[in-house]
Amino acid sequence: MTDVTRSRPLGVSRPELVVTDLPQPEEVFGVQRIGPKELFKYAVGPSLIALGISVGSGEWLLGPQAVGQYGFVGVGWIITISALLQTFYNVECSRYVVATGEVPVVGWGRVPPGFKFWVPISVFVVIFAFIAGGWAASAGQGVYALVHGTPPPRGAEEPRLWAIALLVLVFVITALARRISRVLELANWVMVGAILVTLLVIDLFVVPFEQWWEAIRGFVTPAAPPAGITATQLGGLAGFTALASGLNWYVMGHYRDKGYGMGYRTGFISGMRGTRHELLASGVTFPDDAKNAALWKRWYRLLLVDMWGVFFVGALLGMLLPTMLMARAVEMSGQRPTIANVPTFVASVLNTEYGRPMFILVLIIGVLILFSTQLGIFEAMVRVTTDAAHATSPRLRALVEGDPRRFYYPFMLGLLVIIGIVLHLAVPVELVQWSANMSNLGALIYPFLLMYLNSRLPKAARPRWWHYVILVLNFLFFGFFFVNFIADFVGEPLVTF
Template identity: 25%
Template sequence: MMGNLSILFPSQPLFELVPMSPDKKADAELAPWPGSHAMPRWSVGELTDAPLFQWKNALAMIGPGLVMGAAAIGGGEWLAGPAVTAKYGGALLWIGTVSILFQVIYNIEISRYALYCGEPIFSGKFRIPPHPMFWVLIYFMLDWGSIAPYLAVNAAIPLEAIFLQRLPDPDNIPRDWWVHKFVATGLYLLVLIPLIFGGKIYNSLKVVMSFKLVAVITFLLFLGIFFSRPATWGEIFSGLFQIGTVPVLRGEDLNGNGILDPGEDFDRDGRLDVNEGLPPTIDTNGDGNPDAWEKDAEGNEIRFRDQDGDGKRDGYATENVFVYLWNHGTFPTLNLSLIATLGSLAAIAGNGGLTNAPISNFTRDQGWGMGSKVGAIPSVVGGHGISLSHEGCVFVVDEESLPRWRRWYRHILRDQLFVWMGACLIGVSLPSILSVEFLPRGTEASSWTGAAMTAGGVQDRVTDPAPGTLAYMPALRSLISGPNLGRFFWGATLFCGFLVMITSHTTTTDGFVRRWVDVFWTASPQLRKLPGTAVKYVYFFVLCGCAVLGLTILWTMDKPGKVFEMSTTFYNFAFAFSSWHTLVVNTTLLPPQLRPNWGVRIGLVLSGLYFAALGLLMSMKLFGYIS
């Protein structure tokens, strides 16, 4: 961790201060116009000083990290995370940790750009040659996942379960299908309300996300403290840092003695399990290598034989690549059947895709750095007197402004490292504690039913606390457990899942609209003729168009889980490309004194490689190249 911090807090200055001569200072005050001249020239203003950090006003200084950190407790943490941990425990959570660390570097870098010129990072990307319209086509293709209403669709499942008092089955019960469509539609429209009222849209989001953060973390902490065993907390915490651990298929008898020795009971069922998986036997493409399985009478592939009659496939396990390589001299054989879910966890652990980009917009709307000279996007209702400039405003880099710049940069570091990253790590950990503690190891939890299945496990545990938990103690057992409380916590867990996903959909929708409104507000010659207060109408128009597209996808798609996988596949490719593009922006458009050091540049390159590799593996899974 200290190695990563040294990248973000370089011990040596990035540059030396050289006093400007009067002639050079006069030249510098001419408004710069870097990149494509299809974008407007920047104006020049004075960089105000960053607020002095004091513990007594620490909450008042929290900015974009709060909104985006609360948004980060969303689909990846509530859907993909439990789907992974229910099957493999906490050992694979390091994938989310690495994703979050790369996103921290990215978030700080896009904020660096906004601090300098008051523009969001998307406007900076469109300043890179050849032309803004070129980047419109590229990013529209990459931003498809943000339009797909997978969060609203998944938020509908736990809400329907509360009213139906059972898990809905829209695939097989026609009535459930119609109920699911109408509930999802209502929720999708509900997320638009905070984006229409409240003055600054950013302020409305801040209120909603503050409530979500407090409510969700308080609820999950209560369950984790009183109904989870210390060993589960240890498993989750250690899993965040078990870098190199991968999923494999193998039996539990590691030493071959036929006895269930300590450490071999991977799924904690008290039996010595064997790998029940069956190899493919059908050669579909005639290459001599079987690549498909025989099917049963119902058309399902026969991928395993249930030898012990427990109703589930045994043999899921994990290995650490580095330990296995040291002991055996070869790499373990990976089980890539869950690669789509693992890739989804990495894609939206934290924020992911292009949904991180609004951090730079919020940096501006918060008035940080040069954002105070530019303005903000007002809501259609209540946004009187708030306007947004069509172009950025930069400051003259000299011996007076550079110390102020450093203080703003440290301000961003605090917000991202302590608020955003802290919320993300908590958001990955706490929902996973529920699935590890309350679901049997090896549970097949699909992404869109995982929240409801976890709620059933919570109900059983609250009804009858397990030995080793605080709730098992006689003094507490009669107070916080029993059948009635079990049923209450079943509903509360479902509602918590609903709250997590529906609020995250609000920020995802706002982020998509905000990205494109900001870009066109700056890049379009026609929109540049409008007064600054008219941006709220542009925002509302794009919001309505986004809603139409989202509802079209909602009513035409059949499998919510498939849309989730496709969306997160695009997220991985989008974040990879955006990382590299941000590196280009900050090393070409910013003055040399303000550009990132080499440690940060390498971090952005590695970030792109990490997410591009995951996107490629997920694509191979989606198109059937990985079974």
């Protein structure tokens, strides 16, 4: 039971954290011991939701487009650095969640000047970055090609209608869930597994060994960016490799709902079919003693396995396999993808070379890739807003009678309508590039907020000094691309190649 007589201050403007013991992992997952089988059956999960978003817009659109136009040399190593930096950043975001049970958007409210500034700003940045709907519009293009057997003509309305239909499907999936995070995990186990296995088989069948070697070498060899590519294109690629650079925190709240560490004490958002479950408005942390330090090490090891063993490996494979396939398609066709046809370019080329079954298979994989992104991003925008509103507004908690679902689902419907309007405004890949570069904006802000919060955690949970160095590298790497994007948007880019 939580000892409400003990509390620990952390930051400003938010209630002190209640102090109680960390739970045992076996208690949370309902098993006698955590072996390899139990690890993957119960403990792995939040990384899969992040990976479902990761293996998406960057991997199927921006990465293949860049490689298809410019090759692997000078592009691939940007992908590798981005994946490394983002996985470290994800671990630091998740560190706070596991140690306090608070999702990041709520935790930002503890940083000066306080929640009235950081919480609405953070919700706005996430909504502004992803509401353009390029991920949804691109999935709609794939469904159109699957239904009609040909890529959609430029400006066609039907792909946008399919995109809206897929948004409705996301609503249905979450509405039928008992526990929303769990159904997202299961959906991504199926989709991500099918995507990576099928792409691996296709690549082994289609891509010659020489191109495998060229791709792998390009991923690990630093080289100057190729002539003709813009820093804005590289920024989009870096921003959406792995996840969403400085905005990755918007997905890490699933560790709370999974019950990792103190998330087990603070609750989760139930699905519409689930029973109402209490979700605390403020976090909980653990005392500085030997017992809890040992428990923290166990939770931290589980976090590292989930992030490095699943997310990082999956993110690299998710970028390597589609980009190799794109490079092969460019070589076979003698053509290069454009921002208008990149969602269906590979399928069209393989249709000519290998026939209709390959065309349909690649289109199905493309739709799965983009829908997994759509599922994760759309739900995350709703989740971030719900968590922020529930934690900071006593009036809202009273209005929904302490049940965040009464805000979550109406807001999701309203957001669906807005995205359905916005995705009519531009070509899907252009919308994705916008979102990716806006994601880099987060790298100018949130690494420093993380430093503030994580340095004030219980001693056992605090980062080591080199973790702060890596957070600064995130700021420098992704921040540069955002500054360049703004310079390019208003006039001339900072760097041309």
